[in-house]
Amino acid sequence: MGKTIIISNRLPVQLQISNGTITAIPSVGGLATGMKSVHSSGDSLWIGWSGLTEEDIVPELEPKIDEALAAHGSSKVKLTEKEVDGFYYGFSNRTIWPLFHYFLEYSEFQLDYWNTYKKVNQKFADAILAKAEDGDTIWVHDYQLMLVPQMVRKERPNVSIGFFLHIPFPSFEIFRTLPWREELLEGVLGSDLIGFHTYDYERHFLSSVRRLLGLEVSFNDISMGDRLIKVDSFPMGIDYKKFSDAAKIHYNRAEDEQSELQQRLNAHKKTDPEAKFFLSIDRLDYSKGIAKRLNAFEYFLNKYPQYKEKVRLIILAVPSRSNVPQYQLLKREIDELVGRINGEFSTVSWTPIWYFYRSMPFENLIDLYTSSDIAWLTPLRDGMNLVAKEYIATRTDKTGVLILSEMAGSANEMNESLLVNPNNFEQTADALHEAINMPVEEQKARNSILQKRLARYNVEKWANDFMTSLKSQKERDAANVSR
Ligand code: ADQ
Numbered sequence: 001m002g003k004t005i006i007i008s009n010r011l012p013v014q015l016q017i018s019n020g021t022i023t024a025i026p027s028v029g030g031l032a033t034g035m036k037s038v039h040s041s042g043d044s045l046w047i048g049w050s051g052l053t054e055e056d057i058v059p060e061l062e063p064k065i066d067e068a069l070a071a072h073g074s075s076k077v078k079l080t081e082k083e084v085d086g087f088y089y090g091f092s093n094r095t096i097w098p099l100f101h102y103f104l105e106y107s108e109f110q111l112d113y114w115n116t117y118k119k120v121n122q123k124f125a126d127a128i129l130a131k132a133e134d135g136d137t138i139w140v141h142d143y144q145l146m147l148v149p150q151m152v153r154k155e156r157p158n159v160s161i162g163f164f165l166h167i168p169f170p171s172f173e174i175f176r177t178l179p180w181r182e183e184l185l186e187g188v189l190g191s192d193l194i195g196f197h198t199y200d201y202e203r204h205f206l207s208s209v210r211r212l213l214g215l216e217v218s219f220n221d222i223s224m225g226d227r228l229i230k231v232d233s234f235p236m237g238i239d240y241k242k243f244s245d246a247a248k249i250h251y252n253r254a255e256d257e258q259s260e261l262q263q264r265l266n267a268h269k270k271t272d273p274e275a276k277f278f279l280s281i282d283r284l285d286y287s288k289g290i291a292k293r294l295n296a297f298e299y300f301l302n303k304y305p306q307y308k309e310k311v312r313l314i315i316l317a318v319p320s321r322s323n324v325p326q327y328q329l330l331k332r333e334i335d336e337l338v339g340r341i342n343g344e345f346s347t348v349s350w351t352p353i354w355y356f357y358r359s360m361p362f363e364n365l366i367d368l369y370t371s372s373d374i375a376w377l378t379p380l381r382d383g384m385n386l387v388a389k390e391y392i393a394t395r396t397d398k399t400g401v402l403i404l405s406e407m408a409g410s411a412n413e414m415n416e417s418l419l420v421n422p423n424n425f426e427q428t429a430d431a432l433h434e435a436i437n438m439p440v441e442e443q444k445a446r447n448s449i450l451q452k453r454l455a456r457y458n459v460e461k462w463a464n465d466f467m468t469s470l471k472s473q474k475e476r477d478a479a480n481v482s483r
Pocket of ligand 1: 166167236281282283316317318358359360362365382383384385386387388390
């Protein structure tokens with residue numbers, strides 16, 4: 001059996017350099033956790049960008065960096081600052097990201113971004129080709145690397161290649177507007193297995209393949225020359241145990257062991273047991289609908305004034321892509337909205353919105369999840385949305401209400417939450433009202449079902465299902481060719 005090579009834009013470790021010493025610290029993100037069972041078992045390698053540009057890397061330090069990465073089964077792709085600009089901030093985040101999230105008007109079609117995207121994808125493919133041998137399995141992740149499967153396939157036809165897209169695949173009418181649409185599809189089709197979070201994204205992709213490339217599609221198989229390519233959905237889960245175990249510890253902590261955040265949240269609850277916390281957690285991204293949510297909150301306070309001084313909206317926004325202009329504008333818009341709404345409604349004893357613009361340590365995330373009566377997660381588009389799953393996993397006493405956008409991939413598996421259209425303020429305000437008044441027995445009934453499902457379809461199962469399907473697809477394809 002060959003080895004496994006995982007490839008993603010960023011490596012699952014972060015480099016820390018101080019006084020000439022280099023340490024690689026494993027990232028705590030969902031992908032890194034999910035791949036643990038695939039990456040740590042036996043012979044595997046993870047290839048990606050380290051986060052440092054070539055200009056950042058002093059030549060004397062390079063061997064030490066490589067050594068620190070190798071200790072974590074990782075190997076770096078070297079990118080210049082200019083390449084990061086055109087490939088990552090450019091084509092990935094100013095062309096594909098907005099287009100695939102239905103923000104057509106934000107999508108920039110610039111030839112130099114496209115050329116850099118191709119060049120950098122080739123660099124990633126070359127890094128794989130330097131290590132890959134016949135019989136190896138290669139798992140390519142996400143929208144930054146859509147050309148890699150075909151680039152590898154061309155040189156190494158006898159490897160298994162899987163591709164997983166973490167963001168939505170848009171409908172044909174949106175996707176067709178991209179000037180390089182055929183090239184992107186052909187790039188992905190170098191794979192044996194192509195995975196999406198939902199059945200809808202899978203159908204959208206198949207429809208584009210059929211209509212733009214004229215390929216034969218039968219059920220979820222694509223015939224391309226003598227190759228058979230399988231397309232399927234694999235809804236990504238979370239490390240359920242990690243979240244529920246952390247929540248149990250949180251609930252059992254003595255007061256003097258609690259974080260300052262936990263103590264303050266508890267103190268508020270004690271002063272007013274009827275007060276409710278609404279929680280909103282996202283990267284600061286226009287696809288997440290944070291500004292709309294703030295407007296909907298204002299609408300709610302006007303429609304249901306009885307909740308003034310009773311409810312608090314905690315907004316946690318993680319800084320993201322802050323050198324892309326749309327993100328800077330959004331930051332300003334949110335700052336202004338929070339200021340305006342707090343200015344309009346605050347009283348001497350009540351501030352309706354608590355706004356944190358930062359990343360938080362895992363401990364504090366758990367504090368927020370466990371202390372919030374209602375999680376209000378209403379992206380305008382989201383490939384999956386893992387925050388919704390994390391919130392439910394931490395509700396170990398089964399109380400709590402999740403208000404979730406229909407436009408999040410996770411809505412498909414979380415029907416027991418209150419699903420809303422984030423553009424409909426009336427419906428959203430009513431859902432908040434319903435959530436505040438939902439009987440505890442009903443909360444428990446809904447969350448029991450959700451928890452059972454999330455515990456079973458965890459991130460490890462997601463990774464294993466994908467790898468198993470890739471293996472059987474390669475065998476099926478081999479049988480098909482030899483017939
Ligand atoms: P994201 O857009 O980043 O992921 P999401 O799935 O919600 O969105 O994951 C965010 C992660 O960041 C969660 O694990 C959460 O705990 C963490 N996080 C959020 N706020 C934080 C904070 N302030 N501090 C620290 N950590 C924080 C992309 C796609 C999604 C898809 C995932 C996985 O856009 O649609 O679900 O990939 O495929």
